[in-house]
Amino acid sequence: MKRLRRLLHTPEAIAGALILALLIAMALAAPLLFPGDPQAIAGPALLPPFRDWSLPLGTDRLGRDVLAELVHGARTSLAVGLAAAAAALLIGAVVGTLAGFAGGLIDEVLMRMTDAFQTVPSFLLALAFVSIVGPSLGVVVAAIAISAWTGPARVARAEVLSIRERDYVAGARVIGMHPLGIAFREVLPNALPPVLALSSVIVAAAILTEAALSFLGLGDPNRVTWGSMIAEGRTVLRTAPFLSIVPGVALVLTVLGVYLAGEGVVESTAVRRSLS
Amino acid sequence: MSELTISRRGLLAGSALLLVSTALPAIGFAQTPKKGGRLVLAADSEPRNLNPAIVASNGVFFISSKIVEALAEASFDGKDGLQPRLALSWEGAADGLSVTFKLRDGVKWHDGKPFSSADVAFSALQIWKPLQNLGRTVFKDLEAVDTPDELTAVFKFAKPTPFQLIRNALPALSSVVPKHLYENGKIEDNPANNAPVGTGPFKFAEYKAGQYYRLTRNDAYWGKDEPYLDEIVYQVLPDRTSAAAALEAEEIQLAAFSAVPLADLDRISKVPGLKVITKGYEGLTYQLVVEINHRRKELADLKVRQAIAHAIDKDFVVKTIFLGYAATATGPVPKSDPQFYTADVPTYPFDVAKANALLDEAGYKRADDGKRFALKLLPAPYFNETKQFGDYLRQALAAIGIDAEIVNNDSAAHIKAVYTDHAFDLAVGPPVFRGDPAISTTILVQSGIPDGVPFSNQGGYKNADLDALIVKASETLDTLARTGLYKEFQKKVAADLPLINVAEWSFISVARDTVGNIANNPRWAVSNWADTYLAG
Numbered sequence: 001m002k003r004l005r006r007l008l009h010t011p012e013a014i015a016g017a018l019i020l021a022l023l024i025a026m027a028l029a030a031p032l033l034f035p036g037d038p039q040a041i042a043g044p045a046l047l048p049p050f051r052d053w054s055l056p057l058g059t060d061r062l063g064r065d066v067l068a069e070l071v072h073g074a075r076t077s078l079a080v081g082l083a084a085a086a087a088a089l090l091i092g093a094v095v096g097t098l099a100g101f102a103g104g105l106i107d108e109v110l111m112r113m114t115d116a117f118q119t120v121p122s123f124l125l126a127l128a129f130v131s132i133v134g135p136s137l138g139v140v141v142a143a144i145a146i147s148a149w150t151g152p153a154r155v156a157r158a159e160v161l162s163i164r165e166r167d168y169v170a171g172a173r174v175i176g177m178h179p180l181g182i183a184f185r186e187v188l189p190n191a192l193p194p195v196l197a198l199s200s201v202i203v204a205a206a207i208l209t210e211a212a213l214s215f216l217g218l219g220d221p222n223r224v225t226w227g228s229m230i231a232e233g234r235t236v237l238r239t240a241p242f243l244s245i246v247p248g249v250a251l252v253l254t255v256l257g258v259y260l261a262g263e264g265v266v267e268s269t270a271v272r273r274s275l276s
Numbered sequence: 277m278s279e280l281t282i283s284r285r286g287l288l289a290g291s292a293l294l295l296v297s298t299a300l301p302a303i304g305f306a307q308t309p310k311k312g313g314r315l316v317l318a319a320d321s322e323p324r325n326l327n328p329a330i331v332a333s334n335g336v337f338f339i340s341s342k343i344v345e346a347l348a349e350a351s352f353d354g355k356d357g358l359q360p361r362l363a364l365s366w367e368g369a370a371d372g373l374s375v376t377f378k379l380r381d382g383v384k385w386h387d388g389k390p391f392s393s394a395d396v397a398f399s400a401l402q403i404w405k406p407l408q409n410l411g412r413t414v415f416k417d418l419e420a421v422d423t424p425d426e427l428t429a430v431f432k433f434a435k436p437t438p439f440q441l442i443r444n445a446l447p448a449l450s451s452v453v454p455k456h457l458y459e460n461g462k463i464e465d466n467p468a469n470n471a472p473v474g475t476g477p478f479k480f481a482e483y484k485a486g487q488y489y490r491l492t493r494n495d496a497y498w499g500k501d502e503p504y505l506d507e508i509v510y511q512v513l514p515d516r517t518s519a520a521a522a523l524e525a526e527e528i529q530l531a532a533f534s535a536v537p538l539a540d541l542d543r544i545s546k547v548p549g550l551k552v553i554t555k556g557y558e559g560l561t562y563q564l565v566v567e568i569n570h571r572r573k574e575l576a577d578l579k580v581r582q583a584i585a586h587a588i589d590k591d592f593v594v595k596t597i598f599l600g601y602a603a604t605a606t607g608p609v610p611k612s613d614p615q616f617y618t619a620d621v622p623t624y625p626f627d628v629a630k631a632n633a634l635l636d637e638a639g640y641k642r643a644d645d646g647k648r649f650a651l652k653l654l655p656a657p658y659f660n661e662t663k664q665f666g667d668y669l670r671q672a673l674a675a676i677g678i679d680a681e682i683v684n685n686d687s688a689a690h691i692k693a694v695y696t697d698h699a700f701d702l703a704v705g706p707p708v709f710r711g712d713p714a715i716s717t718t719i720l721v722q723s724g725i726p727d728g729v730p731f732s733n734q735g736g737y738k739n740a741d742l743d744a745l746i747v748k749a750s751e752t753l754d755t756l757a758r759t760g761l762y763k764e765f766q767k768k769v770a771a772d773l774p775l776i777n778v779a780e781w782s783f784i785s786v787a788r789d790t791v792g793n794i795a796n797n798p799r800w801a802v803s804n805w806a807d808t809y810l811a812g
Contacts, residue, residue, distance in 0.1 A: 037671070037674060039667065039670070039671060040674070041668075041671055045596045046539075061539070061596070061597075061664060062596060062664060062667060062668055062671075063596065131686075134683075135684060217657075217684055218684075221682040221683070221684045222670075222681055222682050234517065235516065235517065235537050235539060235660055236537070236540070237517060238517070238520065238540055238543060239539050239540060239542070239543055240539070
């Protein structure tokens with residue numbers, strides 16, 4: 001309770017947490033709210049919003065329910081965002097810990113690899129990966145992860161470099177623990193907090209990257225995604241702008257929510273640290 | 277500002293003109309074309325090879341038909357639907373072994389050299405027959421071209437070739453290029469492929485990649501007083517939404533080939549000074565087709581194919597996807613074709629219950645999750661409408677228990693997946709009907725076509741009856757008998773469904789009121805525009 005109160009000590013954090021909670025509830029409840037295929041044709045094409053209360057946000061060019069697509073799209077966006085961020089953090093933390101703890105040649109090799117990945121613009125990397133392997137949800141997650149793991153890797157390495165000189169690490173060495181055991185049992189857990197602080201930025205970036213990939217037609221065509229909804233709406237931008245605006249606003253709110261909530265978490269941990 | 281000073285005489289003359297124009301509202305239609313001016317229009321693709329004799333496609337014709345002319349052009353009221361261009365007359369021998377063309381006198385190439393029958397013979401034998409995408413089939417039996425004099429070319433065929441087919445092929449397949457520029461070196465690498473030289477009303481001036489193509493007036497053109505325009509500029513606007521904005525901002529005066537999205541037409545037709553024109557594409561009909569891979573055992577079953585045909589609401593497709601700018605299809609020849617079309621074919625009205633019953637009969641019962649079987653669906657990426665129809669088809673198939681998974685590819689990957697690797701179950705394709713089924717339609721169902729030929733039967737369909745009919749029609753010289761055979765062909769295709777024809781559509785032009793003589797032949801957008809003018 002105390003922790004939660006600390007987490008929600010700023011209005012921004014409260015707003016972020018609220019938006020996120022709402023989105024997650026929406027994503028989880030999507031199959032209950034809108035059972036069946038969200039891409040099914042539900043009414044006349046290009047119905048504007050707020051005209052027919054059974055289709056509150058109107059319909060797209062084929063007559064699909066925009067609200068159903070939006071709610072199901074939240075699932076894809078959040079799933080991709082979280083999965084990609086988790087994968088990126090995992091790869092980054094492992095690579096960073098190995099590099100920082102082992103030092104020497106291994107450190108050099110791993111860090112130069114990180115450099116190599118960082119020199120290529122991350123979106124281009126994702127774009128190239130998806131267009132070669134072919135668009136599907138798993139591939140999109142992997143594509144975003146391989147372009148986002150470098151940040152966590154660098155932060156983790158920097159943390160590990162300072163932690164590995166601590167007394168308890170030396171103690172673990174003395175009692176004969178395997179170096180890998182020390183690295184992942186003793187060092188990594190203590191190096192994690194600053195790495196996790198990156199997560200909000202990575203989730204937000206991952207959601208945007210997914211939307212951009214779908215916008216360019218490289219998302220999974222069998223799922224609704226906000227990016228593909230914006231792309232669909234673009235062809236009728238002048239006559240039915242709501243088709244692009246509605247998913248666009250959803251995207252903005254999600255990224256904002258993730259970011260604000262993430263900031264709240266970072267600040268609350270900072271407060272805790274200064275208190276201890 | 278000094279240009280704005282108004283003289284009394286000028287004012288009088290101007291107001292008199294105004295009076296006349298209000299008194300005679302019909303004068304606009306009978307107006308004599310005005311000379312001069314630059315026509316700026318939207319181009320959505322940038323073909324690198326501009327030689328229409330090699331690449332007979334609408335993207336190339338759109339630009340190069342103004343530079344390089346064909347022997348004849350399509351016409352609304354001419355004999356056999358043709359009007360003369362480089363050829364004045366054409367006559368087929370009764371045995372189908374020769375066709376004689378009388379050529380136009382006094383025609384000069386853009387570089388000043390005279391045009392003669394040698395150019396026609398060279399183009400036909402060295403380019404149309406061996407190199408051209410469509411000419412390979414139509415001119416496959418062309419053996420020699422005799423040139424008894426400068427203005428006569430006699431095509432000699434090894435096997436009887438229907439004169440009707442040659443006639444129908446003239447507008448698209450007979451672009452004549454200069455022999456003196458092409459006779460040395462490899463034809464495919466000739467620099468004139470990128471900067472074409474022809475006999476047409478406009479000369480190629482320059483091309484700036486990503487920006488524009490510019491054509492200038494050919495002062496030595498054979499047409500009297502033609503062309504009217506001084507310049508044509510193709511502004512490259514690859515983004516479809518920008519063409520409408522450019523028209524409204526008066527940056528361009530014309531957007532052909534549906535450069536303005538269908539959904540915008542309603543709005544744009546209300547903008548003063550702009551007109552929406554649906555004519556002028558009668559000779560360029562695209563067909564929306566579901567291509568079927570008959571190697572899949574479920575799809576090899578006629579009942580399943582019939583079920584799919586019954587599951588598609590063609591009216592919905594025309595109304596919602598094409599917003600009414602299309603027609604429902606009954607078979608492999610479009611309704612708009614005046615020579616071959618027959619409505620007397622088996623039809624498949626929209627009936628989900630019947631489709632479900634057919635699938636049950638075929639032995640594909642619904643599983644517990646309501647699905648019968650799963651398919652891979654590849655919508656062609658070339659048009660918005662083909663992609664949207666892919667989304668619709670997935671829903672239509674879901675209603676009859678077929679779970680279709682959409683696979684999106686870019687153009688090159690789509691062509692490879694469907695026509696070379698056969699890695700599809702259903703595909704959505706836009707083949708073109710070119711005025712005669714033998715040019716590019718029979719190839720869609722004929723068997724024995726090598727792998728990798730785009731827009732051909734790559735679904736593994738084999739029907740000996742249909743193959744025999746196609747061969748027979750290709751050797752039948754009598755126009756009436758040949759037409760009858762193609763009516764039979766339409767019936768057989770509609771009955772056996774090697775593919776499913778859903779709709780036929782053409783294009784829309786949007787132009788400013790000032791552009792005159794628009795859409796005055798069935799292939800207007802890809803004709804020579806010698807008589808197009810800018811008023812006011």
